[in-house]
Amino acid sequence: MDEGDIAGFFVAEKRGGFGLVWFILLFAAVGMVLISSLLLLDRRVPLSYVRVHVGMMLLPIAVALAGLIFANHHAVVGLWRSDMLGWFMALFILTLGWIIERFCLHYLHGDRAYRKYFTLLTFTVSAAALTWLGNDIRLLILFWGLPLLGLTQLTRLKKEWRPARMTAARMAAVFSLSWLALFVAGLWLWSATGHWRLSLALSSESIRHLEWWEKTGLNVLLVLAAIIPAGQWPFQRWLLESAVTPTPISAVMHAGLVNAGGLLLTRFSPLFNGDVSQMLLIVLASISVLIGTGISFVQVDYKRQLVASTMAQMGLMLIQCALGAYVAAVIHLVLHGLFKATLFLQSGSVVPHPNQTIRLSQRLSKTWRFAGAVGGLIVGVTFLLMSPEENAKWLSALILGWSLAFAWERLAAFENGRMTSLLVLAGAAFASGAVHGGLMMLLHKTVPPNSSISVATEATAVLMLAAGGLASIWLSTHRSSHVFARLYMWLVHMGEPRLKSMESHPRYLADYLQKEVVNG
Structure with a gap:
């Protein structure tokens, strides 16, 4: 431990004396809910206590909210750092965890592992929430692995079902590789800088003494650690097979844990300064966007559509x-986490009700298509003019314009309620812009932008995504071509799990019934 670590272990910096109180309160609240979750494993504790435990989850949420508002956001307290990003992510993750555990009260009721689900969910969510408040490389390595371990164990709870066992084994293998990459990067950074404290190891003075090959090697390891939990190509298979997990577990996975790669790169942002690792990340993430989008279009299973969508969205996040x-x-x-958690928790609503029909227009007029294209172009150009200093403005303009044009065409395809749908789209776009602006004001001082990105780097991402989009338009108008057929079947194959991870029906349920008959 270096001198800075020893001096700061028990005593906060002058500016962060009051921040120590908020950390103590947060650790106390998290400790209480963890102890409460362990009590659930005791069969003598009545099952009704689960509701009490879920209610206790509000304690760390309240502390995280108070820390976000009142704590000193420029303080280091021992091995921990109080900043806006850390408190905000703790609040976001804990709140999502509470919402999902509330959903589990009824959804998982009657499951044989009912109590274990809440224990592991609490452990996973708590570890993920504390990860981004750490200011020590060793703490970051530890807390990076704990949520991944928790997610693997949550998947293994259905160990009687072969697909769940196989998926958990694959997750354990790729997550171990991600953790090992961060472990090696952390040791390398400490060896090169002499500091365990993250703020000192990533200071401009420490980075200045790193050779170019050291920074490149560290960045490649960090990219590897980030893309695996995000389900990026060529490590996307575990994510596509994770559809076997119960819906609430999928919600936790897609709303909170697959996002961790973006936060990891954000914490290590001072290391990234336009080297080859960033081009590598752009290429891998762009390929993931195109493949994930394609799989989401050809899959008929709703959960697999959402999983493929997550792969694409995480690719866009990593490009940013x-x-x-x-x-x-x-x-x-953050917005993807809220949206995707809602989609998973409301996935039952996609099942059509009796006598419910959705009428789609067989032929969409050229006027509507042209209006959508013009609207997307106007939004993209407006964003470019209003955001001249923003990083990745060309990429953001492309995504905004294309998304609006695509959503316009999809909503306009409904024969009933077309105008209402378009008004809802406009309102959602306005609300999203307002939330985006508010969060930008909240976080812009905590996460300074990297201004050393070359024009060629951004152009690579824009051209790859634009080429993929134009190719999809051409293919959609040539569906009888040989190229379309081969691409379609390839995407279907990419989106399907391995044979070992599939069963025609959950055979373990039949085994349960046979055992019940024998015991009866």
Whole structure:
């Protein structure tokens, strides 16, 4: 431990004396809910206590909210750092965890592992929330692995079902690789700088003494650690197979844990300064966006559509990180987490009700298509003019314009309620812009942008995504072509799990019934 660590272990810096109180309160609240979750494993504790435990989850949420508002956001307290990003992510993750555990009260009721689900969920969410408040490389390595371990164990709870066992084994293998990459990067950074404290190891003076090959090697390891939990190509298979997990576990996974790669790169942002690792990240993430989008279009299973969508969205988030737009990446992962958690928890609503029909227009007029294209172009150009200083402005303009044009065409395809749908789209766009602006003001001082990104780096991402989009338009108008057929089948194959991870029906349920009959 270096002198800075020893001096700061028990005594906060002068500016952070009051910040120690908020850390003590947060650790106390998290400790209480963890102890409460362990009590659930005791069969003598009545099952009704689960509701009490879920109610206790509000304690750390309240402390995180108070820390976000009142704590000193420029303080270091021992091995921990009080800043806006850390408190905000703790509040976001804990709140999502509470919402999902509330959902589990009824959804998982009657499951044989009912109590274990709440224990592991509490452990996973608590570890993920504390990860980004750490200011020590060793703490970061530890807390990086704990949520991944918790997620693997949550998947293994259905160990009687072979697909769940196989998926958990694959997750354990790739997550171990991610943790090992961060472990090696952490040791390397400490060896090169002599500091365990993250703020000192990433200071401009420490980075100045690093050779170019050291920074490149560290960045490649960090990119590897980040893309695996995000389900990026070529490590996307575990994410696509994770559809076997119960819906609330999928919500936790897609709303909070797959986003961690963007936060990891944000914490290590001072290391990234336009080297080859950023180009590598852009290429891998762009490929992931195109593949994930394609799989989401050809899959008929709703959960697999959402999983493929997450793969694409995480690719966009990592491209933003590669272009130095870290605040935009954080906002992206927060909004994506809220949206994707809602989609998973409301996935039952996609099942059509009796006598419910949705009428789609067989032929969409050229006027509507043209209006959508013009509207997307106007939004993209407006963003470019209003955001001249923003990192990755060309990429953001492309995404905004294309998304609006695509959403316009999809909503306009409904014969009933077309105008209402378009008004809802306009309102959602306005609300999203307002939230984006508010979060930008909240976080812009905590996460400074990287201004060393070259024009060629951003152009690579824009051209790859634009080429993929134009190719998809051409293919959609040539569906009888040989190229379309081969691409379609390839995407279907990419989105399907391995044979070992599939069963025609959950056979373990039949085994349960047979055992019940025998015991009866």
